[in-house]
Amino acid sequence: MLNESLPLVRKYWRYMAVSIISFVIGNIIMQMFKRIQRIYTGNDLNGDTGSGEVKEDHYDCDVDHVPYKDYVKFPTSDMIARSRDFYKTINLRRSVRKFSPEPVPKEIIENIIKAAGTSPSGAHTQPWTFAVVSNPRLKMEIREIVETEEEINYKKRMGIKWVNDLKKLKTNWIKEYLTTAPYLILVFQQMHSFTSDGDKRVHYYKEISVNMAAGILITAIQYAGLATVTTTPMNCGPAIRNLLGRPAYEKLILLFPVGYPAADATVPALSRKPLSDIMIDFS
Ligand SMILES: Cc1cc2nc3c(=O)[nH]c(=O)nc-3n(C[C@H](O)[C@H](O)[C@H](O)COP(=O)(O)O)c2cc1C
Structure with missing residues (x-):
């Protein structure tokens, strides 16, 4: 040989x-x-450990500690009822991909984003920006960017396994909801920010923090009586960031269309794992 x-x-x-x-x-x-x-x-900054080229700063080390007066203790029976009721509400959340164009008062969107902004974050760095888009021209431009990339994802980039895994959702690269939903909320992760002296401020656990805020965001959307679908606009980040004039240190993570479900919206009949499958009790 x-x-x-x-x-x-x-x-x-x-x-x-x-x-x-x-x-x-x-x-x-x-x-x-x-x-x-x-x-x-900014992806090169190791925001989780604080190492890298970022200058050490002590921007809020002098914060006073005050009594936690806002805590409300409910009777146990109320707590059981409240937790049950909340579960009932959140269990009705579904990913909706067909929206009514019916307008939604801006105040509801602002309250939802204020709720998301209460999320905990690594060292209280609050590494998120929520871009709210209701301008029809911008929504159309975002749709064009997303559909162009999604068509490549479906036809070439992601492969047959990905396409098959998504079949049950009956999705494709056409994203009509990006122009019909009255609002698009785009969640950007700030890779770092700046101190008042212009030094870079490390954002610890930025990805986990942003994802937690997004969890509160969709919970608030459901609680307000609106609908959304969590979407990850693959490969669209830089184009959408430029379109919205956001800085290079902000990375697009998630895009949520928000509005009322269309009267003829459908959802796949998926079931959720029961408690016995998701909780391990060590008592
Ligand atoms: C991280 C993440 C990314 C997702 N990306 C998309 C997406 O790009 N497009 C889409 O239609 N749905 C997307 N979804 C929605 C899921 O398909 C949906 O949550 C799942 O099928 C369960 O359905 P439910 O939300 O109605 O419970 C995503 C969900 C998550 C959590």
Whole structure:
């Protein structure tokens, strides 16, 4: 076998050597490019540990500690009823992908975002920006960006397994809800922020913090009597960020269309895991 292939190796060794060297150089350039991109977008900052190029700062180390007077203790029976009622309300939440164009008062959206802004965050850095889009032209431009990328996702980028896994949801790259829902709420993660002196402020656990805020956001949407669907606009981040004029250190994480469900909206008949499957009791 080895003897048979030796003449081939002798004949083509130059081509093989050039291919290997090109492959290695290509890889090195790709790694350098990715590193520069991460630095530019702020993704390179290790916000979870505070290490990296960020200057140490003590921007709110002098905060007073005050008695926690806002706590309300309910009778146990009320607590049981409240927790049961809340479960009943939140259990009605479904991902809705067809919306009515009926207008929604802006105040409701503002209250929902205020609720999301109560989320805990690593070292209270509050690393989120909620962009609320109701302007029809902007909604259309966002739809065009998302549909262009989603068509590539469905047809080329994501592969047959992803497409098959999504079949039960009956989704495709057409996202009519992006123009029919009265509001789009786009959640940006701030990779870092700035102190009053202009130094970079580390955002600890920024991803977990933003995702927790998003959880409160969809809970508040449901509680207010509106509907949404959690969407992850894959590969659309930079284009949408530029469209909305947001800075490079903000990364688009999630997009929520918000409004009333269309009268003919449907949802897949999915079931949720029972308590026995999701809770392990160590008492
Ligand atoms: C992180 C995350 C990303 C999601 N991305 C999308 C999405 O891009 N498009 C979509 O139609 N639904 C998306 N969904 C919604 C899920 O498909 C939906 O939550 C799931 O099918 C369960 O249905 P339910 O929300 O009605 O309980 C996403 C949900 C989560 C939590």
